[in-house]
Amino acid sequence: MLxxxxTHTEGLARRGRLTLNHGVVQTxxxxxxxxxxxxKGITPRSLDEMDAQIILGNTFHLWMRPGLDVVKQFGGLHRFEQWDKPILTDSGGFQVWSLGEMRKISEEGVKFASPVNGDRLFLTPEISMQIQTVLNSDIVxxxxxxxxxxxxxxxxxxxxARFSMELSRRWAQRCQAEFARLENPNALFGIVQGGMFEHLREESLAALVEMDFPGYAVGGVSVGEPKEDMxxxxxxxxxxxxxxxxxxxxxxxxPEDLVAGVAQGVDMFDCVMPTRNARNGHLxxxxxxxxxxxxxxxxxxxxxxESCTCYTCQGYTRAGGSVSGGFSRAYLHHLERCGEMLAPMLATIHNLHYYLNLMREIRQALEAGGFAAFAQRFRSERQRGI
Known part of the structure; x- marks a missing residue:
């Protein structure tokens, strides 16, 4: 279901509401x-408290470990990982791409050696749909x-780029057919490819729109291209x-990419940057x-x-109303230098809270008709420095 x-627009920017099988996502x-x-580095409870509305899982890695038999035993990812809100799963295409010389692509699918145990594996559009059906992700x-x-x-x-785009287009047709055969009750998104060539992007887009997917993604960015091309x-x-x-x-x-993306009409974003950077002391x-x-x-x-309301910066409110107080930069510096595992945990809480709060402020600005002014203020504050 999707x-x-x-609900609101300002220029190309949109404020919306996305309803999925496991809940509503504000965009x-x-x-x-x-x-x-x-x-990584954060509990589902903390994610819920900072109002994470939807999270990602990965088809490729969950297929490798723990394996479909385990996830199927739990009825899907939601019960397995104790997350009752929506989940989106990547198809495995990006992970196969990242294997480089370890994989061989054909019309039928991709042959590769498992990075876990070296087993020879074969991933096809149909198998990807079968895996994601077992995972029961809200967006496939x-x-x-x-x-x-x-x-x-x-x-x-x-x-x-054309060869790659046309292969993805044919795979999209096979995914759609297998998704229907499996009677998956969730939503399947098509992915626009075409590299850095606009006319190829338009060809890919036109073909996918003709197939009438419930939603669409722009893929093939953040794959090593210069920022100006992205x-x-x-x-x-x-x-x-x-x-x-x-x-x-x-x-x-x-953060700058997110604001720029909203200005171009994007509704949904994902990136490992807030969690990966947190594990490297980058806040x-x-x-x-x-x-x-x-x-x-x-x-x-x-x-x-000082403007952040996350647990790392402000602490928490105890029973009775007193506030525990946040953690100082000196303490976080000390944890990092000592290699304490609390360091990336507190950094992850802060970074994810910052990203989710940024999106909340964007939604509020769109509701008030003030997104352009917000974007200008955002850029000015980020450039001011700390």
Whole structure:
């Protein structure tokens, strides 16, 4: 089941409501990435408390471990990982792309060696749909061939990008047929490919729209291309997708990318950046980025961001109303330098809260008709520095 309603617009930017089998998602939205059935460094309870509305899982990795027999025993990912809100699963196409020389692509599918135990495996559009049906994810992504920006040191040519795009288009048809055969009650999204070539993107888009998917994603970005090329495709493709269906920009990105994407009509985002950067001491704040390992934070008593209301910055409210107080930069610096596991946990809480709160502020600005002013203020504050 999928129902999408656009409630407010400002230019190309949209405020909407996406209803799925496991709940309602307010858009625009950022989706934390939970590759192995968990968002690294944070509990489902903490995700719920910071109002994460939908998270990701990964078809490829969950197929490898724990295996479909285990997930099927629990009736799907939701009960297995104790998350009762919506889940989106990637098809495995990006992970197959990342295997490089370890995989061989054909019309039928992809042969590769398991990165877990070396077993020879074969992943096809049909098998991807079968796996995602067992996972019972609310949004299922088509199996696609992720077009690289470059291969073996040379930029992907137009001919190579066309071959990849047309293969993904044929795989989309097979995914749709298998999804229907399985009577999967969830929603299947098509993925627009075409590399860095706008006319190929338009061909891919037209074919997928003809197939009438419930939603659409823009794939093949954040694959090593220069930032200006990513922004060029982001400015080109989302606005050409059907206005009455959700639009998902895959694997993007920085806070600035999210605001820019919303301005181009994107409704859904995901990226490993807030969690991965947190594990490396790289924090996002309203006033720019902060690297907590730097010695200048050694005795700094301030929180990461005085305007932030996350547990890391502000603490929590005890029974009776008293506030526990947040953690200082000095303490977080100390944890990082000592390699304490609490460091990435607190950093992850902060970074995800920052991303989710940014999207909440964007939704509020769109409701008030003030997104353009918000975007200008956002850029000014981020450039101010901390």
């Amino acid at each position: 129902n999408f309603e656009v 625009p939205i950022f989706m934390p990435v939970g590759t192995y059935g968990t968002v 992504m088509q199996f696609d061939e992720c077009t690289p920006y470059e291969t073996k040191g040379h930029r992907t040519t137009e001919a190579e 922004l060029r495709i982001m400015a080109h493709t989302p606005q050409r997708l059907p206005a009455h269906k959700p639009r998902y920009l895959m694997g993007v990105g920085t 996002f704040t309203r006033y720019g980025d902060l690297k907590i390992r730097n010695s200048r934070h050694r005795s700094d008593e301030r929180p990461l961001d």
